[in-house]
Amino acid sequence: MTTNMKYKTKPLDCWQWGKELRLEAYQEFLKGHEEGKLMVLGCAATPYGMLAGLGDFVFLAGEPYGASVAADPPFSIPCMETYEAKGYSRDMCGYMRNFLGSMFLDKYYFTGGSFPKFDFAWSVRHCPAGHPKWHQIVSEYQDIPMNYIDDETMLAVDGDPEHRIDYVAGQYLDTIEWMEKVTGRTYDDEKGIEAMRTYFRNESLWGEICLLNGAIPAPLDIKSMFALMPISMLRRHEKIATDFLTTLRDEMKDRIANEIAAVATERYRMCMLTPPPWSFLKVFRYLETFGVVFVGTYVYLINSGEVKFLLDEGEAVPATVPEERPGWPEMKNREDLCRTIARWRAEHPFQSHLDIRKKEYIIIYNHWHGNAYLLLMNRGCVPMTTSMYDFQRDMQAHGIPVAMFEGNFADCRDIDETGVLDRLEAFLEGQGIQKLPSL
Amino acid sequence: MSAIEKFHDILANRHQYAMDWKERTGGKVVGGLCTYVPLEIVYAAGMLPVRVLGTHEVQDVTDRYLFPTVCPFCRDTLAQGLKGRYDYLDGLAMGRTCSHIQGTFDNWRNYISTTLVYYIWFPCHRESPRAVDCLVGEYTGFKEALEKLTGKPITDDGLDKAIELYNTNRRLMKQVYELRKNEDPPITGAEAMEMVVTSQLMDVVEHNKLLEELLEELPDRKLDRETGLRLMMIGSEMDDIEFVQMMEELGCTIVIDEHCSGSRFFWDEVVPGEDRLAAIASRYVHRWPCPAVSSNFSDRFDRVLKIAQDWNVQGALVYQQKFCDPHEFDIPLLQQMFKEHDIPTLVLEFDVTIPFGQFRTRIEAFLEMAELEVL
Numbered sequence: 001m002t003t004n005m006k007y008k009t010k011p012l013d014c015w016q017w018g019k020e021l022r023l024e025a026y027q028e029f030l031k032g033h034e035e036g037k038l039m040v041l042g043c044a045a046t047p048y049g050m051l052a053g054l055g056d057f058v059f060l061a062g063e064p065y066g067a068s069v070a071a072d073p074p075f076s077i078p079c080m081e082t083y084e085a086k087g088y089s090r091d092m093c094g095y096m097r098n099f100l101g102s103m104f105l106d107k108y109y110f111t112g113g114s115f116p117k118f119d120f121a122w123s124v125r126h127c128p129a130g131h132p133k134w135h136q137i138v139s140e141y142q143d144i145p146m147n148y149i150d151d152e153t154m155l156a157v158d159g160d161p162e163h164r165i166d167y168v169a170g171q172y173l174d175t176i177e178w179m180e181k182v183t184g185r186t187y188d189d190e191k192g193i194e195a196m197r198t199y200f201r202n203e204s205l206w207g208e209i210c211l212l213n214g215a216i217p218a219p220l221d222i223k224s225m226f227a228l229m230p231i232s233m234l235r236r237h238e239k240i241a242t243d244f245l246t247t248l249r250d251e252m253k254d255r256i257a258n259e260i261a262a263v264a265t266e267r268y269r270m271c272m273l274t275p276p277p278w279s280f281l282k283v284f285r286y287l288e289t290f291g292v293v294f295v296g297t298y299v300y301l302i303n304s305g306e307v308k309f310l311l312d313e314g315e316a317v318p319a320t321v322p323e324e325r326p327g328w329p330e331m332k333n334r335e336d337l338c339r340t341i342a343r344w345r346a347e348h349p350f351q352s353h354l355d356i357r358k359k360e361y362i363i364i365y366n367h368w369h370g371n372a373y374l375l376l377m378n379r380g381c382v383p384m385t386t387s388m389y390d391f392q393r394d395m396q397a398h399g400i401p402v403a404m405f406e407g408n409f410a411d412c413r414d415i416d417e418t419g420v421l422d423r424l425e426a427f428l429e430g431q432g433i434q435k436l437p438s439l
Numbered sequence: 440m441s442a443i444e445k446f447h448d449i450l451a452n453r454h455q456y457a458m459d460w461k462e463r464t465g466g467k468v469v470g471g472l473c474t475y476v477p478l479e480i481v482y483a484a485g486m487l488p489v490r491v492l493g494t495h496e497v498q499d500v501t502d503r504y505l506f507p508t509v510c511p512f513c514r515d516t517l518a519q520g521l522k523g524r525y526d527y528l529d530g531l532a533m534g535r536t537c538s539h540i541q542g543t544f545d546n547w548r549n550y551i552s553t554t555l556v557y558y559i560w561f562p563c564h565r566e567s568p569r570a571v572d573c574l575v576g577e578y579t580g581f582k583e584a585l586e587k588l589t590g591k592p593i594t595d596d597g598l599d600k601a602i603e604l605y606n607t608n609r610r611l612m613k614q615v616y617e618l619r620k621n622e623d624p625p626i627t628g629a630e631a632m633e634m635v636v637t638s639q640l641m642d643v644v645e646h647n648k649l650l651e652e653l654l655e656e657l658p659d660r661k662l663d664r665e666t667g668l669r670l671m672m673i674g675s676e677m678d679d680i681e682f683v684q685m686m687e688e689l690g691c692t693i694v695i696d697e698h699c700s701g702s703r704f705f706w707d708e709v710v711p712g713e714d715r716l717a718a719i720a721s722r723y724v725h726r727w728p729c730p731a732v733s734s735n736f737s738d739r740f741d742r743v744l745k746i747a748q749d750w751n752v753q754g755a756l757v758y759q760q761k762f763c764d765p766h767e768f769d770i771p772l773l774q775q776m777f778k779e780h781d782i783p784t785l786v787l788e789f790d791v792t793i794p795f796g797q798f799r800t801r802i803e804a805f806l807e808m809a810e811l812e813v814l
Binding site: 086092125127132133134135136153155156157159160162163164166170171174354355377379382383389390 | 546774
C-alpha cells in the first residue's frame with residue numbers, strides 16, 4: 001500500500017451500458033436505410049431532434065465522427081492523405097479532414113464497411129464559414145441536398161436582437177418545408193416537438209453531470225467523460241439517452257456521497273476549454289501519475305450539454321428546459337417549436353459572446369475547484385483558437401495558472417507528444433507537483 | 440497628372456487623404472473591416488467610409504492577440520490599428536463574415552480606442568428569403584449608432600443621394616473593366632486594382648470625378664508593353680499592387696479579377712426602393728458573394744466562369760491568404776472547373792509578406808506552360 005492513494009476508486013457501474021449505447025449509434029448507419037430511416041449529416045450543435053417529425057432517422061454529427069477517426073492514427077492518416085490529395089488544405093478543420101478523407105476513401109470507421117450515403121445534410125452554421133462549407137463538399141460529392149441554419153448570434157453584441165430571433169426561427173420553419181420537399185415525407189409536428197423536449201432534457205442532464213464534477217474528489221475523469229459524451233451528443237433526442245444520463249447522474253451523486261474518486265491519487269485539478277488532442281488521450285492517464293485529474297472542459301459542458309451561468313452571482317447551475325423557463329410558452333405547433341429553438345439557441349451558453357465567455361471560464365473553473373487551466377493552441381480549429389491569448393491573459397489576471405501547448409486536435413502528425421509532455425511536466429514542476437512514486 | 444497617377448498617389452498616402460478629408464469637411468471617418476459594411480449608410484451620415492487595409496510589412500504586434508494561424512490580412516489590419524495608424528478613425532464597423540476578421544474586430548474593440556466600434560450581424564444564409572429583413576434590422580441599429588455619433592439624423596434624401604453616388608461609382612468602374620476586354624487593354628491589372636482600392640478609401644464624389652477623367656483618358660491610351668497572356672486573378676483579399684506589377688512585368692496582363700478589392704466588391708448595384716434600408720440590404724445580401732457567406736458553389740462559380748469567358752481569359756491565378764478557410768474550401772473545385780474549360784491555373788498562397796523570388800519563378804514557369812497550352 002502507498003500513501004499516494006488518497007481516495008477509494010472503482011469503475012463506473014454504467015460504463016459498459018454507455019459503451020454499448022455509443023456503438024449502437026454509429027452502427028445504426030449500417031442498417032439505417034434498410035430500416036427505412038432517414039440518414040442525415042450535420043454538426044453536433046444542430047437541434048436534430050426536429051428531424052423526428054419526418055419519422056425515424058439516424059443523424060451523423062461530423063465532429064464526433066472526425067474525433068473518433070483522429071483518435072486512431074492508422075485509420076486517420078490515410079484519410080487525411082486522401083483528403084489532401086484532392087487539393088484541400090492541411091490547415092483546415094481537423095475533424096472535417098478526417099471525415100472527408102473517410103468519405104473519399106469510402107471507409108466507415110466503426111465497421112470498416114462503406115461510408116454512409118446520406119439523404120441530405122442539414123446543420124447550423126455555428127462555426128463561421130466552416131460547417132456549411134464542409135457539408136457543401138459532401139453535398140457535391142454525394143449529390144445530395146443540403147441546407148443550413150445561420151444562427152451564430154454569439155458574435156453580435158450590438159443592436160436589438162429580436163430580428164435575429166425572427167430570422168433564425170423563420171429559417172427553422174422554412175427548413176421543415178424544405179425537408180418535406182427533399183424527402184417526400186410529411187412533417188409531424190407532435191413528433192418533432194416531443195423529440196426536441198427529450199433533446200433539451202438530455203442537454204440539461206449532461207450539463208448537470210459535468211457540474212457534479214465540481215466535487216472533491218472528482219467522480220469522473222475527463223477521459224471517461226469524452227467516452228460517454230457521444231451519447232449526449234448523438235442520441236440527445238432519444239428517451240434511452242435520458243435513461244442512461246439519469247443513471248449516470250445518480251451514480252455520480254452516489255460516488256460523491258461515498259467519496260469515490262475517478263483518480264485515486266487526485267491532488268491537482270485541471271480544466272480545459274477545448275477538445276483534447278484526440279490521438280494523444282494517453283496524456284491524461286500519464287498525468288494521473290502526478291496526481292493530476294482533469295475535471296472538465298468548457299466546450300463539452302456547453303456543446304453536448306447546457307448549464308446556466310449566473311454571471312452576477314458567479315455560479316453555474318443546471319439549465320432549465322425551455323418550457324419550464326418563466327415566460328416561455330408550451331410548444332403546441334411547429335411555429336412554437338421553431339421559435340423556442342431559436343430563443344433557446346440565442347440564450348444558450350454556446351452563443352455567449354467572447355467577452356461573456358471569459359467570465360464563464362472563471363465561473364466554471366471556480367465551480368470545478370480547479371488548480372490550473374490547460375489551453376490547447378489548436379492548429380485544427382480557427383474559431384476555438386483565435387482569441388486564446390486573450391483568454392490566457394484574462395485567466396492569469398484572475399490568478400489562474402495556465403499551461404499551454406500547441407498542436408492539432410485531430411491530426412496526429414501535427415502534435416509533438418514529447419514536447420507537450422516536457423511542457424506539462426515543467427509546468428507542474430513549477431506548481432510544486434512532482435511525479436508520484438511508483439504505486 | 441493623369442487619373443491613374445492620382446489613384447496611385449492617393450493609395451500611397453491614404454491615411455493623409457482621410458485626415459485631410461476630415462479637416463476639409465469637418466466630417467467623421469468610419470473604418471470598415473471587410474466589404475460587408477454598407478457604404479451608403481455611412482456616407483449618408485456625412486461620414487467617409489474607408490476600408491481598413493494592411494501594409495504588407497513584417498510586424499510583431501499581433502502575436503499577443505491573434506493566433507498565428509489567423510489569416511495574414513486580418514493580422515496585418517489589426518497591426519495597423521495597434522500601431523496607431525488608424526487613430527484618426529471615429530468609428531469602426533464590421534459585417535459578419537469569417538472567424539478571422541472576427542478576431543481582428545474583437546481585439547480592436549477591446550484594445551484600440553476608437554469611439555464607435557459596431558458589429559453588423561450580417562445574415563450569412565443568403566439563400567434565405569428572410570435574410571434581407573434581418574439585415575434591415577441590423578442596419579436600423581447601425582444607422583441609429585451613426586446618428587448618435589454625428590448628432591444628426593440620416594435622412595431618406597441622404598440615403599438616396601448616397602445610393603445614387605455609389606451606383607454611379609460602380610457603373611463607372613464597370614465601364615473601365617469593359618475596356619479591359621479589348622485585345623490590348625488600355626489599363627494594366629495593377630492600375631485597375633489601384634482604381635478599385637482607392638474607391639474603398641476615397642470620398643465617392645471625388646472618386647467618381649477621377650473615374651470620369653479616367654474614362655476620357657483611356658480610349659487614347661496605348662500601353663508601352665505587350666499584353667501577353669490574358670489572366671484572371673481570383674481569390675481572397677488582395678491589395679498587393681507591387682506583386683501584381685511584378686507579375687505583369689513577366690509577360691501577362693490581368694484583364695479581370697474576382698476578389699474583394701476588385702469586381703466582387705463593386706459589381707452589383709443597389710436597386711432603389713421606397714424602403715431605402717431594404718434596398719441597400721438587398722444589394723449586400725445578393726451581391727457577388729465572398730465564399731465565407733456562400734454555401735452554394737454555383738452561386739460564385741457561375742459568375743466566375745462567365746467573366747472568365749467574357750474577358751477571354753487564357754489563364755487564372757488562384758491565390759489565397761494563408762489559412763483563409765472559406766477560400767480553401769472553394770479552390771479544389773474551382774481548379775477543376777477551370778480545367779474543364781481548358782483554363783490553366785496557378786495557385787499561390789500569400790502571407791503578410793511574400794517570397795517575391797520564388798513567386799516570380801513559379802509565375803514564369805506557369806506563363807511558359809500556359810502559353811504552350813493556349814497558343
